[in-house]
Amino acid sequence: MPTDTSPTSRALLALAELHANPGVTAAGLAATLGVTERAARRYVAILREAGIPVISTRGPYGGYRVGRGVRLPPLVFGADEALALVMAVLDGHHDVRRGADPVGAALDTLLRALPPAVAAQAAVVRRSTAAAPDRAAVRPDPAVTAALVQACADRRPVRVGYRGERGREWGADVDAWAVVVRHGRWYLVCRRHDDAAVRTYRVDRVRTVEPLPGTAQPPPDVDPVALLEQHLAQGWEHDVDVLIEAAVEDVGRELPSGLGSLERVDATTTRLVGTTSSPRWYAQQLVGVPVPFRVVGGPELRACVADVGTRMSAAIDGR
Template sequence: MTTDTSPTSRALLALAELQANPGLTAAGLAASLGVSERAARRYVALLREAGVPVTSVRGPYGGYRVGRGVRLPPLVFGTDEALGLVMAVLDGHHDVRDRADPVASALDKLLRALPEPVAARAAAVRRATAAAPDRSAARPDPAVTATLVQACADHRPVRVRYRSESGREWDADVDAWAVVVRHGRWYLVCRRRDDEGVRTYRVDRVLAVLPLPGTSAPAPDVDPVALLEEHLAQGWEYGVDVLVEASLDAVARELPGGLGHLEAVDATTTRLVGSTSSPVWYAQQLAAVPVPFRVVGGPELRACVRDVAARLAAAVGVGREPAPPADR
């Protein structure tokens, strides 16, 4: 029970109780506030006069409920909760000092809503922390991301304008199935409507998105993350075909996910088939595999693997002429 007898204070407490306990009866609200049922109904009336959409339902399963459109009550965080939120933002978003950035602006509003002792410690962490950005992470445009997420939720097809890593741009009409975050990158898992092939597009490379009429074809009944992993290396510009000198199980353990489809050739050889928009990146991934491999298909990948091999060999002096003896 609060010691503040202000009707406004009691009305705000009543709002918090109704939001936390939908269906609360007048008797239950009165007990929570430590007032009479008549007073509880009066606080509900004050909320309604202020424009808060409080509805009531009669019967054994009735009670008060707060409808949509109400503004949230003041935020109440403990110090540990506030610091945890700031640290999470710093961990996943590194432009929090740029006041033009939408996440930085939202963090400003959060800190202004907190009590001064709590906000001061959280602000100190924000000022003093130098976050090192994850170079592999790529933050997409919020508006593009929101449109794609909504299309997935509504089972709507969309037209995306896409730019691959090689710089080529194209339009594609797709059935949007899911937006998946993997290792700091956002992906759209979808089906192209022209060839019915499953595609995985980096959302940060989607230049524009246009919702289309109609309904998307249903997504396969599998986990979206598994679907993403399975199709990351499909539908790109440069095909790859690699033989790895290890068993299928060994290659599956050692190979980074998303490089392509694996199939056993025999007990000691595995074939990797896929495609990529960046043969340089693909060659670098293969170079990290601790088993012998041979590129049998994909001239672009073959050239990039040759370049990587030459750089690694040069790093240890392989292929260089011996240096002349120093003058004495």
């Protein structure tokens, strides 16, 4: 129940409740504010006098709601919510102790908007905590990311300007289906217009985004995350072929995602097939598989697995 009894604070709380629960009745609003229904109606009248269009609908399904064109109410966070938000940003961003980048500046604005007692703990954590996020993560341009996300939401095709890993720049007209974040990297899952092939592009390598006319409706059963995982394990220069002594269902739960496709051999054997650009990295991923396995294809991967095994044996033998 609110503790501040001033009409202004009650009116602001009423506005926040109208945004959070459109269609709330006078009785529901009164219960939230801890006042009578008559008082709740009075706070609605205060909002209307301030120029906020609060619409009321009569009948058994009626209630109050805020009309269009109204800005969101002031931020209302508890101390635990503010602290959790700062911790989440610290966990996913390189350094937000200073407001030098957009995320740091946004946290500055957020903490300034909160009451001092609520912001104090979050500010201390922000100043004193050293974040250790994924250093391989690459932050894409916010404007480019927003344009791609909007295209996906609007089901609109776009023309993207792209710079490949080796610096070659090219363009493509695509149907934007989804933007997916995986291990600190942002990817666009889309379908090219020229060959109708499904593609995944790293958003940090997209230079420009130009909306195109038409619609870009993805198939009804499309799974963007599954498509991304599938594409990340294809098209690299080194082949992978591994037999794992476990049922395919169990392997799927234990194996890091994105290593390749799983094929059932029999009830107790699964085949892992894919490609990789780094056999040494791939060998290190296989170390975590908690059941016996055998590399049957890919000479580069076999050599790297043998090297990892030799080093692990040396670690216990003392050589």
